Amino acid sequence: MTTRSKIVGTGSFVPEQVLTNRDLESMIDTSDEWITTRTGIKQRHIARPGENNSDLAVEASRAALSMAGIEPAELDLIIVGTLTGDMPMPSVACLVQDRLGAGHAGAFDVSATCSGFLYSLSIADKFIKDNPSMKILAIGSEVLSRRTNWNDRTTCVIFADGAGAAVVTGSDDEGGILSTCLHADGSVWELLTIRGLGTAHPIDQDIISKGWHYIEMKGRDVFKHAVKALESVAHEAMERAGWTNEDLDLLIAHQANIRILDFLRERLHLPKEKVFINIDKYGNTSAASIPIALDEANRSGRLKKGDNILMISFGGGFTWAGVTMRW
Ligand SMILES: CC(C)(COP(=O)(O)OP(=O)(O)OC[C@H]1O[C@@H](n2cnc3c(N)ncnc32)[C@H](O)[C@@H]1OP(=O)(O)O)[C@@H](O)C(=O)NCCC(=O)NCCS
Incomplete structure (x- = not known):
């Protein structure tokens, strides 16, 4: 039986604040009809001032860990795909490690833009192939609203905020990457x-x-x-x-x-x-x-x-x- 990397828990979190296409109509020269037909987007979630990337990532991670039945202290590695970290230094992964109380885990961010989560998951897969007992948190988390020009209608209608996480570990059953x-x-x-x-x-x-x-x-x-x-x-x-x-x-x-x-x-x-x-x-x-x-x-x-x-x-x-x- 081959040991594969398997996702044993998932979680996600989006900020409470919702911005609809109708809201955007009163902010810039656009319409619900244009945004819906060109992009498929009807609404998006936007972080409030003071609500940061690591806050979203921590909530998504807690949900994923809870589903997996794994304690933060058991984690070996935290990998965050992001392009909108709280700060250039430290990484979001280090902030998440601290907030979760995952003191045993190594932690780093992956800079691969929208592919950040799949890059992170692929790295997790390689670590687990090396050591199947590892428990790894792979996260994708963004606060793009703070890198969006709210006067540029070609981008501000598209990008938004949120986080998702997956707990990955080795498994001998049929499932896995x-x-x-x-x-x-x-x-x-x-x-x-x-x-x-x-x-x-x-x-x-x-x-x-x-x-x-x-x-x-x-x-x-x-x-x-x-x-x-x-x-x-x-x-x-x-x-x-x-x-x-x-x-x-x-x-x-x-x-x-x-x-x-x-x-x-x-x-x-x-x-x-x-x-x-x-x-x-x-x-x-x-x-x-x-x-x-x-x-x-x-x-x-x-x-x-x-x-x-x-x-x-x-x-x-x-x-x-x-x-x-x-x-
Ligand atoms: C951005 C995107 C939705 C624009 O759609 P498009 O059909 O290519 O539209 P264009 O950029 O050619 O613009 C067409 C017209 O709509 C206008 N327009 C652009 N944004 C608008 C908006 N939010 N509301 C109303 N009109 C808008 C343009 O100014 C242009 O007007 P003009 O013809 O008078 O010059 C589309 O190109 C797209 O989705 N690209 C991929 C983006 C993406 O996925 N990026 C992330 C990758 S991770």
Whole structure:
């Protein structure tokens, strides 16, 4: 019997404050109709002042640990995929480690934008293959609303806040992670970026007046790259698992845009019920989008033991990733 990495608990958390498309209509030149038809988003959750990335990550983690029946002190490693940490130093993972009381765990963040959770899960998978007794918390958590230019209608209607977490450990039963594929293309980084705030462009008045502390996106170009990369990594991950499209029970793709999800459904010849969608409620929460969707699918009973699940992501960098697992 092969020992595989298995998700034994999931959790998610979003801020209480909801911002609807109607609310946005009174803030910028947009409409509920435009946002709904172009993106599929109806509302999103936005952190209140003082509510930080680590706060969301801790809540999602507590829910995942509670489902797994694992105490924080038992954790060996905490990995957080994020691009909106509380501070440049320390990592969100270290703040989560402290707040959970997971003193035995190593902790670090992974910078892979919207692929942050799948990159983190893939790293967890490798550690567990090395030592199946390890208990690892893989998290995706974002407060993108603080990196969003609320005067830029092409981005502020899309990005939002939230966190999702998964507890991963070794298992000898049928379930577990079957394949992981990680990819990147740094040559087109300017299509989706936050230029400022790093060491290349330290924060000053000039950076602020240029808006370089905010997300910049060439939406149409990103769309074209995203559909190509997501379709390709979906096939790659399924092939490595020995599956065809027909073996798939549920696709959990990064919730970036309903038109991207519809495109994938058509290209992979999947019926509607096999494609998980919650972008209408949460918008694009970057690294948090897949673990939030996974937790919702899990808690709503949509995941049945033995189901074949494909998760795929795409984001700034560019980065993209695919993970298959049997539930
Ligand atoms: C951003 C996105 C929704 C824009 O949709 P689009 O169909 O490409 O629209 P365009 O950018 O071509 O803009 C079309 C028009 O709508 C306008 N527009 C843009 N945002 C708008 C908004 N929020 N409300 C109303 N109109 C808007 C544009 O100004 C443009 O007007 P014009 O024709 O007068 O110049 C789409 O490109 C997209 O989803 N891209 C992928 C983004 C993504 O997934 N990013 C994250 C990856 S992790």
